[in-house]
Amino acid sequence: MSEAKSAESRPYHHGDLRRALVDAARRLLEAEGPSALSLRAVAREAGVSPAAPYHHFKDKAELLDAVAQEGWEILGQQMSDAKAADQGLHQLTALGIAYVCFARDNPALYRVMYDAARDKEMLPAGMQDNKDSAYCMVRDTMIEHGADPTAEVDLELATVAAWCGAHGLAEMAGFKQFEHLKEQLGGERAFFDAVFGHMGLFPSMHGH
Amino acid sequence: MSEAKSAESRPYHHGDLRRALVDAARRLLEAEGPSALSLRAVAREAGVSPAAPYHHFKDKAELLDAVAQEGWEILGQQMSDAKAADQGLHQLTALGIAYVCFARDNPALYRVMYDAARDKEMLPAGMQDNKDSAYCMVRDTMIEHGADPTAEVDLELATVAAWCGAHGLAEMAGFKQFEHLKEQLGGERAFFDAVFGHMGLFPSMHGH
DNA sequence: AAGGTATCTTTACGGCGCTTAGATATGAAA
DNA sequence: TTTCATATCTAAGCGCCGTAAAGATACCTT
Numbered sequence: 400m401s402e403a404k405s406a407e408s409r410p411y412h413h414g415d416l417r418r419a420l421v422d423a424a425r426r427l428l429e430a431e432g433p434s435a436l437s438l439r440a441v442a443r444e445a446g447v448s449p450a451a452p453y454h455h456f457k458d459k460a461e462l463l464d465a466v467a468q469e470g471w472e473i474l475g476q477q478m479s480d481a482k483a484a485d486q487g488l489h490q491l492t493a494l495g496i497a498y499v500c501f502a503r504d505n506p507a508l509y510r511v512m513y514d515a516a517r518d519k520e521m522l523p524a525g526m527q528d529n530k531d532s533a534y535c536m537v538r539d540t541m542i543e544h545g546a547d548p549t550a551e552v553d554l555e556l557a558t559v560a561a562w563c564g565a566h567g568l569a570e571m572a573g574f575k576q577f578e579h580l581k582e583q584l585g586g587e588r589a590f591f592d593a594v595f596g597h598m599g600l601f602p603s604m605h606g607h
Numbered sequence: 608m609s610e611a612k613s614a615e616s617r618p619y620h621h622g623d624l625r626r627a628l629v630d631a632a633r634r635l636l637e638a639e640g641p642s643a644l645s646l647r648a649v650a651r652e653a654g655v656s657p658a659a660p661y662h663h664f665k666d667k668a669e670l671l672d673a674v675a676q677e678g679w680e681i682l683g684q685q686m687s688d689a690k691a692a693d694q695g696l697h698q699l700t701a702l703g704i705a706y707v708c709f710a711r712d713n714p715a716l717y718r719v720m721y722d723a724a725r726d727k728e729m730l731p732a733g734m735q736d737n738k739d740s741a742y743c744m745v746r747d748t749m750i751e752h753g754a755d756p757t758a759e760v761d762l763e764l765a766t767v768a769a770w771c772g773a774h775g776l777a778e779m780a781g782f783k784q785f786e787h788l789k790e791q792l793g794g795e796r797a798f799f800d801a802v803f804g805h806m807g808l809f810p811s812m813h814g815h
Numbered sequence: 816a817a818g819g820t821a822t823c824t825t826t827a828c829g830g831c832g833c834t835t836a837g838a839t840a841t842g843a844a845a
Numbered sequence: 846t847t848t849c850a851t852a853t854c855t856a857a858g859c860g861c862c863g864t865a866a867a868g869a870t871a872c873c874t875t
Contacts, residue, residue, distance in 0.1 A: 437863080440862095447823070448823065450825080450826095450865085451823055453864075453865085455822095520783055521784055555788055557805050560802050561805075563771075563775025563779050563802060565775070566775040567770065567771025568771045568775075570721070570725070570774060571770065574724065574729050576729055580764065580767070583760055594768050596764075598772060599805060621853080624853080645830080646831080647831065656856075657855095658833080658855070659853080659855080
């Protein structure tokens, strides 16, 4: 657990403690898992007193919110990259794979993201409006591949259905029960592909 | 928060403290939510000392496991009931609706169930073998409706895909973002139906 | 230079999971 | 029936946690 600066060199005023705390939290999350993510541990990791974070975050939940938000942004980027880099997949499948791979590669972060969402009973606020959010990307890709943009309810339903499938798979993929399936299919990636294949992700599959 | 027996009437040896603790935990869970579910609070609710639970559970996680297990059993029963009571739905849809309704009606319990699963990185142990588990019920229903039972991998994939969809919807349904969709569709139930309609749950939809 | 404000530290409170040691009841062996 | 090992419970305490209050320190404006 390294600190941003050597302990004795840091001035009394940190400079950007808020940033440093979020970074420290992500470092801890990666290294020790979600259960090790206490406010005090984050403060320790950042080299400040246990009370210091309260000048930048109302409480622990607000710190975790900041961490979660960064997670959503990274997820959006990775999905955007996956859509751009054509891998010979249907673009919706490519998005789904990118989503699930993000969850596999950042399990602790993914958990913090949805823990925060469940607590507030909502996904990040701008999700359905921010053009480069993961959610909007799915919806836009639906349109690009033939979904009727004027059938708003139906478009939203298709997006939700795809989102549900991706999130469901992201959680299931971590369970030992399905290891044998991955092996039989010749790898995790093939497993993801196959499960998505069993879901009706594509608007063209439905008579709209 | 009532106790099982009035405090002074309880004998030194409780009789069935293990049972009482699980019940107390479920009562607390229902009343105060998952965050209020501390071992000490459960012990208080059951009217015993904070250390008493350790004679029946190795640690807090083991208590929560017991609570979660009851959750999975109840879920299995409710899905079984839903399958038996024909509501004019495709039986797989009926199972999915029952799954999602369970999560809606027992959000805290549902959360404990999956928190435990994520911690152990596996769903309850016998899930894929116990004839009346929710999971096996889905798989069997797939077969009853035309899935090829000898195509084992494909059958498993279809079951996983349906499970992913149901779990995904169960989590999304609690988010405020989708309230307007429920309203536009004329209710929660219609929303569930519509989302499932956008997923390829039925084996007959795929060319196997 | 002075004073206000933002930032950080110190200290402290109650609650938590869990451990240890001791009290009490049960039930099997003598 | 007495004995005594065992199971079950309580009491006390450890280190951790989230958070609040009050004081110290540095920065910023005037």
